[in-house]
Amino acid sequence: MNELVARAGPDEPMRRVRLLPCGDLATLVELPPDAGVLEFRADVAALGLAGVGELVPAARTLLVHHSAARGPVVRAALVTLPLREPDPIATTAPVQVSVHYDGADLSGVADEIGCSVEAVIAQHQDPTYIVAFCGFAPGFAYLLGLPSALHLPRLATPRTLVPAGSVAIAGEYSAVYPRESPGGWRLLGRTAATLWDADLDPPAVLTPGRAVRFVAA
Amino acid sequence: MIEIVAPGPLATIQDRGRPGYAHLGVGLSGAADREALDRANRLVGNDAAAAAIEVTLGGLAIRLPSPTTVALTGAECGGAPGWDVAVTLPAGSRFALDVPRAGLRSYLAVRGGIAVPAVLGSRSTDTLGGLGPPPLRAGDLVPTGSAIAGRVSGEVATAPAHPPALRVVLGPRADWFKRKAVTALTGSVWTVRPESSRAGVRLMGPELKRKVTTELASEPTVPGALQVPMSGMPILLGPDAPVTGGYPVIAVLHSHDLDAAGQLRPGDQVRFHLW
Numbered sequence: 426m427n428e429l430v431a432r433a434g435p436d437e438p439m440r441r442v443r444l445l446p447c448g449d450l451a452t453l454v455e456l457p458p459d460a461g462v463l464e465f466r467a468d469v470a471a472l473g474l475a476g477v478g479e480l481v482p483a484a485r486t487l488l489v490h491h492s493a494a495r496g497p498v499v500r501a502a503l504v505t506l507p508l509r510e511p512d513p514i515a516t517t518a519p520v521q522v523s524v525h526y527d528g529a530d531l532s533g534v535a536d537e538i539g540c541s542v543e544a545v546i547a548q549h550q551d552p553t554y555i556v557a558f559c560g561f562a563p564g565f566a567y568l569l570g571l572p573s574a575l576h577l578p579r580l581a582t583p584r585t586l587v588p589a590g591s592v593a594i595a596g597e598y599s600a601v602y603p604r605e606s607p608g609g610w611r612l613l614g615r616t617a618a619t620l621w622d623a624d625l626d627p628p629a630v631l632t633p634g635r636a637v638r639f640v641a642a
Numbered sequence: 643m644i645e646i647v648a649p650g651p652l653a654t655i656q657d658r659g660r661p662g663y664a665h666l667g668v669g670l671s672g673a674a675d676r677e678a679l680d681r682a683n684r685l686v687g688n689d690a691a692a693a694a695i696e697v698t699l700g701g702l703a704i705r706l707p708s709p710t711t712v713a714l715t716g717a718e719c720g721g722a723p724g725w726d727v728a729v730t731l732p733a734g735s736r737f738a739l740d741v742p743r744a745g746l747r748s749y750l751a752v753r754g755g756i757a758v759p760a761v762l763g764s765r766s767t768d769t770l771g772g773l774g775p776p777p778l779r780a781g782d783l784v785p786t787g788s789a790i791a792g793r794v795s796g797e798v799a800t801a802p803a804h805p806p807a808l809r810v811v812l813g814p815r816a817d818w819f820k821r822k823a824v825t826a827l828t829g830s831v832w833t834v835r836p837e838s839s840r841a842g843v844r845l846m847g848p849e850l851k852r853k854v855t856t857e858l859a860s861e862p863t864v865p866g867a868l869q870v871p872m873s874g875m876p877i878l879l880g881p882d883a884p885v886t887g888g889y890p891v892i893a894v895l896h897s898h899d900l901d902a903a904g905q906l907r908p909g910d911q912v913r914f915h916l917w
Binding site for chain 2: 478479490558559562626
């Protein structure tokens with residue numbers, strides 16, 4: 426475990442968290458780029474602070490819900506918590522997601538980055554992804570690990586309907602659409618795997634911190 | 643059992659919402675005016691976790707196949723058998739709510755609560771996330787349950803007065819905006835646009851101009867956040883808003899004024915002031 430100690434030297438930027446108010450019942454913690462959001466979330470949870478509610482991770486931030494009365498105490502604890510680098514090794518076995526690579530944008534992605542469809546598929550399958558956070562829709566997991574060659578912006582015009590199970594990419598992320606919805610990500614394929622079931626608890630298979638591998642169906 | 647004769651523009655089942663799943667992308671949902679829901683449940687002696695019907699701009703018409711104790715709260719509509727008071731109606735009773743003179747959302751609680759199956763611990767309809775029961779339709783038979791905590795109240799409950807201006811806490815991204823944007827936020831009258839929904843109240847007023855124009859990495863949001871998309875016109879996020887967003891939030895409503903925001907209706911004018 427690497428601790429990132431705050432340094433104030435002239436060459437070293439302050440690697441500290443920023444605490445941003447989010448109403449009277451939550452504080453948004455902005456982490457420096459080299460600190461792991463999920464590691465920080467685990468460390469905040471381990472503190473077991475009274476008055477702290479949900480801890481919601483996103484790309485570079487963690488939202489800490491707390492009671493109004495405990496806000497000052499919680500903020501003081503958050504600002505002094507040591508930071509850790511992201512842990513690249515997942516602690517759990519990866520979830521295997523079988524993909525039919527027949528997405529509507531597959532050939533377009535290949536054209537745009539100047540390689541074959543087979544090369545796009547190979548690159549998409551290469552890494553072990555980590556669920557960074559969920560958002561956009563229930564069970565929609567943002568998977569980190571996409572090779573940089575596949576980093577492409579969202580479609581200029583989002584589709585009004587993306588089928589459930591669509592495997593897609595946008596920016597530095599890959600994702601699986603948990604249910605039919607509008608969406609602007611580029612579709613590489615689809616999976617028949619059930620990754621979201623509201624009747625189960627937890628309802629999502631892809632929870633923050635889970636490792637994921639895509640394999641050809 | 644309640645028979646829905648007509649749902650009006652939008653009638654959904656709501657309780658206190660679905661906390662605890664935001665990290666899985668599940669929004670809070672639940673009654674937009676929580677205090678009015680709680681009051682309705684209290685009047686009929688229900689458990690605070692009981693579900694009720696949230697009515698949008700009146701229009702709900704129901705028939706009661708068996709004797710039922712009900713209470714209506716929130717935006718006051720004509721045509722009701724009583725307001726802010728529990729009333730027991732005989733079998734075969736019907737009533738139809740008129741459009742409220744002011745406010746947007748009314749709550750119909752029945753003794754025992756609405757007993758549709760819970761999804762992730764809540765019976766609330768999340769209109770954006772697609773969780774919980776679908777919005778009510780004409781002909782629906784809505785089951786009632788046994789979520790009873792005590793006796794039916796004999797009191798007339800008093801609705802709290804909503805403040806003329808809503809309190810906001812600046813941040814988390816007020817520093818992404820030009821200084822003038824912050825003064826415009828608190829110094830202007832904002833008009834509620836018709837495209838508003840349970841996901842967000844769209845506001846019209848002076849453009850809130852950004853200082854930082856780079857793209858914001860998705861970050862968590864909360865109901866009550868004033869999120870500002872590229873148009874510069876803020877959206878006051880509602881209970882069904884997504885849990886993360888890629889637009890900066892200039893300020894967040896104080897929790898005490900969330901219920902007042904739940905009653906903003908298209909055409910209403912609203913002001914914000916710093917808490």
